[in-house]
Amino acid sequence: MDNLQKLLANRCLVQKTDPLVVDNSKPIRIIYGETYDEYGLTIDSLKYYLFLSLLHKTLEDMGIKVESFVIIGDLHSIKNKITKNTDGLLSEANARLDQTNKIKSIFKLKLKPILMSNIFEDPKFKNRLETITPIFNKSEELKELAKKTVLENRQAQEEKSGFSYVLEEVALIMDYNIKIGPP
DSSP: OHHHHHHHHOTTTOSOOOOOOOOTTSOEEEEEEEOOOTTOOOHHHHHHHHHHHHHHHHHHHTTOOEEEEEEEOHHHHTOSTTOOOHHHHHHTHHHHHHHHHHHHHHHTOOOEEEEHHHHHTSHHHHHHHHHHHHHHHTOHHHHHHHHHTSOGGGHHHHHHTTSHHHHHHHHHHTTOSEEESOO
């Protein structure tokens, strides 16, 4: 428990934590999701991969079942209107998956990379999205919260799309217990 508290108390790595309820009958599911561009892997990606695996190992050492995932946001990587060569970026998705698996192997990381496009085909994801969208659309409070998560230069685009990026991200992460990455 001391190792977990030390890890979560490091404000260089952790901005905020919420209480975690552990049910040993099923694993704790951790997620980190990232988009990508034509410039390749970022240093931030490595930081998140390493942190995710460190948290995974710390929880495992405490006797907790854990599953950790890196969601490669192929569909969200092309969602921005200013993105050029969307076909090229989509065709890079499997290369990103391979690259993440190579990093996983080299550093012996405890994570499983998955393409966002595969998750979006899952009926459970579609059901979560269909459930939260009308709730979101009826709530000005939730819309204000969503605005805070969107970069200023993309707010008009997100508002016009009904905050589809935000809603898809929320529907995706609802299936996990811990989210790693930017707020």
